[in-house]
Amino acid sequence: MTNPPGLMISAPASGTGKTTVMLGLLRALKDDGATVQPFKSGPDYIDPAFHLAAAGRSSFNFDTWAMDEKLLGGIAAKVAGADICIAEGSMGLFDGVATRGQTGFGSSAETALAMGWPVVLVIDVGGQAQSAAATALGFKMYNPDLPFAGVILNRVASPRHERLTRLGMERAGVTVLGALPRRGDLKLPERHLGLIQAVEHPDLEAAIAGYADFLRDNVDLSALRAAARAGPPMAAHPLPKPPAQRIALARDAAFSFTYPHLLDGWRAHGAEILPFSPLADEAPDTNADLVWLPGGYPELHAGTIAAASKFKRGLRAHAEAKPVHGECGGYMALGAGLIDKDGTRHEMAGLLGLVTSYEKRKFNLGYRRAVLEKPMAGFDAGAALRGHEFHYSSILEQPDPALAQVFDADGNAVVQTGSWRENVTGTFFHLITGEAP
Template sequence: MTRALIIGAPRSGSGKTSVTIGLLRAFARRGLRVRGVKSGPDYIDPGFHQAATGLSGLNLDSWAMEPDLVAHLLAEAGEDTDLLLIESAMGLFDGIAGGAGRTGSAADLSRLLGIPVLLVLDVSGQSQTAAAVAVGFKHYDPAVKMAGVVLNRAGSERHVRLSKTAIEDKGLAVVGAVMRDGTLSLPERHLGLVQASEHPAIQHHIDRLADVMETSLDLDAILALAVEIAPPSGSTSAHLPPPGQRIAIASDAAFTFLYPHLGRHWRAAGAELLPFSPLVNEGPSADADACWLPGGYPELHAGILSSASGFREGLARFAESRPVHGECGGYMVLGERLEDAEGATHAMTGLLSHSTSFAKRKMNLGYRQARLLSDGPLGAAGQTIRGHEFHYASVTDPGTDEAFAEIADGTGTPIGLSGGRRGFVTGTFFHAIARTTL
């Protein structure tokens, strides 16, 4: 039997990630097979989930993924798992006007899958007023069940008592309280948290979070709140198909953002994933039939990438006869030049003709619908792929290549042309999540 529970909050910064990571490790210590799931388009939190449990993470996105794909992915994730903890993005009900059940919010997942919510309330600066927030969540949408409450960043035992009594008087169970402690927070940078692989003492930090959750929260009560989910049945056609049967994938500190569900599906479809590291001057495997450059942080390693002649020459040879696709950071590396945050310009692979800059920062964030303009690694011409953009880099020279796709935002408002295409090489700032079949 596999159980699932959503961990939500009124807003970002409430402490959901720390609570989730600590609970994942605490339940794993009990011998449970635990997997973390992230609601929405987030590359970084699933890495912390995996570090806490040893099991790969998963993203579920009600806007980008059709409902049958959401249910299918969750059921697959539960095949070798006892407990799935689904961490909400932002506030529990936050999303876009994407239609009923397609807003991208974690609340959509609760309605669709029948999974209740453990509400994390940051009670700093308030006490009994926290009950008004909790009651609002309880009644805002009857289809989204609030199963219990965690008080976070409490200042004293008296503070806990006042908040807890007020909430429980309104019929909601408080399953524990985490006291205020600034050292429990995880370090951040421009795209959110520093990645788990870069945290110098990640396992020690996760163990400390688990210690806090074990002493502060009623783990038995939390486990009892989780509900059983159905086993996988049937299949879905909304998966993004593998771009080849032997896929060379750039994988190192500069290229880290590959959605777990993509790699899992590509393997299940019979594809072999062949990782290589541009940062150690490796090119794609000569016997691969497609190459994928994921997003990541190439701007932090631009000098090394620029001098990696083996990588650049190997990629150029590969691109003469086989598809190469780059997303976001990968797209930046496919261009002519990349300007880093200090204003230094570095030559990139030049397989596409655009140039990008991280010095001229402008945040680009949001869901995207991409209509492909030609056949390629993501699908056939005319097909629509759903995904997102999240980057601070800007295009300083659009180059002369043909466009990769026409894109619109999550509500369908046209944005314009995106990315580039030259020969077998394609790239875009757009991260693909799933295709549409409707």
């Protein structure tokens, strides 16, 4: 399969403005008539929904720590029909884990190398001028094998500031593709997991249109498109198989984080996905073979979930004979109780004994490798899974047996083992893929 040309939008660190640049670029190219395929490097499950809103095409994650060559190739097949691919990096360009995974360390640089896409580095030049060129040059030279398209200067204070910064870049031999003036209204709203969800943005369409106009006024889009390159052909492989034929999938503002490649793979293999909303007090379809509760923000809707009697009755009825699985927020909703940040306890479904609390925040972040001790939907005992965990909750009670032995990216055991009871299973990590046997 021949890939269309692509670029990796990255940065020296988080917080430099690459997401707003990404969204503006996607929309500006789309408005110019290009069919743009967005991607996200790394395990972030919030950004792809913003990419979809900006580009009009579903965005997929590439993850060189969790995914083997076959899965990367299957996801790469999503470029079919696109004129250009634009990927957004995670954290800093070379940031990854300390220990190699199935294929690598999980950095955005690895994704760019695998796909053959040159890097566009978004640099926050606030508080410096010519010195920013040293940062750019360091990133350009750190891995000479990595194609480097140039930089976009962000948060430029004045025409003089831009001129001085460009002089430094010229001396360093770094191409400047654009310079964005400092604007306080170009920051996306955030909450404790980072960006708010796309569906919660008060006026997402207007925001993205504004970003596109801003990019068009301050970035050389023609030069940027000319810098895009096509990587080597990759064999297209099937995406992961579904865990059941008919899957009742919770889908609303409280339960929204499922990796797009999984849903695409389930559908491609003929599974029927039956969405329902716990927040609207909807019960899962009684004809479903499996109920799957994704992660999301149940802590922000705990009172509504606790009062959703029809949802909880339907969930319990399903669990009497058929499997239920929850991950992260979905796992918490399957438990006995959830304590919100104000210390109020809300009664959850009670299918597991888990009690979690947000009253005292505990940061849980990182890749996870799990070896199942008990079968779960789609996987036998002994199967090894790859996933990612990101939440701020603490476990107060977990009386049920552990679902798996769970390890971080460096092989250290973690206490968030998941748990099971009869037909119900749950994990704190979001599933990315199962390892090949």
